[in-house]
Amino acid sequence: MSFEMTKGLFKYDFTDQHAILGIPLDAEFNDIRKRYMKIARRLHSDTCSFEDQADKDWANQFLSKVVNPAYNKFSKESDRKEYNLLLAAIGKRVLKEQGKMQVESAAAKELTTAKDLEEAYKTAVAKLALKQYxxxxxxxxxxxxxxELNMVYLLRKERLGGAVGTGSPAKIATPTTTPKKPAVTPAAVTPATATPAQPPLKVLPRDSLADRACVRAQGFMDSKNYAKATLELKEALKREPKHSKSHGLLAMCYFQQNQATMAKLEVQKALASNPEEPTALEVKKKLEQPAASGAKDKKSEDKLGAFFGSLFGGKKK
Structure with missing residues (x-):
């Protein structure tokens, strides 16, 4: 059975656990648990009300392979923190690549211009969740x-009160007639995000896998989880062996884990593909510094050794 999902935040090689459970992105754990229990009762083989046996089999598989893993991401604090880091990184990426973003569902399209973002978002999610299973x-x-609602919501939150931000339309409407001119800005921005959406998408398949792995790896590195970041980057390099950014980040991971030799190798590979790769250059500088300081320390130790030797008895001639 295929449970592949490719719309909304799933486009960014990210498993949207909130969408699977039908909950808003700011849901509290108690609400998440209640929602999970309701879905579990609906899909479990002992309580499933689907009439067709094939549908019952699907429900049981979907529960074990999709819904249970989604809930597990929230049940442990460490997993929850890791997931939130990835979600934050995805939010920044959505903002950066908003020109390529495509919105298909009517609910998400309405959310792009809703005046009360929070209310409109939660109402739309709740409405879909009612019939989700x-x-x-x-x-x-x-x-x-x-x-898709989560994607639009993240985009508007990341804009931090920009042209389509949460508070902008309300503030413009309240004061006087003067601020009506800025109201032209949202209209100008909307076509800009929609028009160039289709052509750039053709470029994505070539480098998206490694780029997405770098986003995830950077999230792990920010939380000092270099082991997981290393695994992400190695998987990316299996697909794109000459991806300079992956090599640069991997060099930094090795450096942070005191594996200087491996770090040097990754620096060389990164700079061979891109001589200006910033992370690789940063690691190169860091690797060169200890060598210089180590030589100075060795000289200092030799001098101190000679000094203490003269004090506490060297060989008398």
């Missing part, structure tokens, strides 16, 4: 639509 056909479509 009513049938096999509706489940994955509802997950896709909720993930």
């Amino acid at each position: 009513e049938s096999v056909e509706e489940t994955q479509d509802a997950i896709a639509q909720i993930s």
Whole structure:
């Protein structure tokens, strides 16, 4: 059975656990748990009300392979922190690549211009969640639509009060007629985000896998989890052996784990592909510094050794 999902935040090689469970991105753990229990009762083989046996089999598989792992991401604090780091990185990426973003569902399109972002977002998610697990056909479509809502919500939150930000439309409407001119800005921005959306997407398949791995790896590195970052980058380099950024970040991971030899090798590979790769150059400088300081320390130790030797008895001639 295929449970592949490719819309909304799933486009960014990210598993949108919130969309799977049908909860907003700021949901509290108690609400997450209640929602999970409701879905589990709906899909579990002992309590599933689907009439067709094939649908019951699908429900049982979807529960064990998709819903349970989603809930597990929130049940442990360490996993929750890791997931939130990735989500924050995805939010920044959505903002950076907003010109390539495509919104298909009507609910997500409405959210792009909703005046009260928080209210509109939570209402739309709750509405979709009501029928999310009513049938096999509706489940994955509802997950896709909720993930699109999450994508638009993250974009608007990342804009931090920009042209389409949460507070902008309300502030413009309240004061006087003068601020009505800025209201032209959202109209100008909307086509800009929609028009160039399709052409750039053709470029994505060539380098998206390694780039996405770098986003995830950077999140792990920020939390000093260099072991997981190393695994992400190695997987990326299996697909794109000459990806300079992956080599640069891997060099930094090795350096932080005191593996100087491996760090040097990755620096060489990164600079061979891109002589100006910033992370590789940074690691190169760091690797050169200890060598110089180590030589100075050795000289200092030799001098101190000679000094103490003369004090506490060298060989008398």
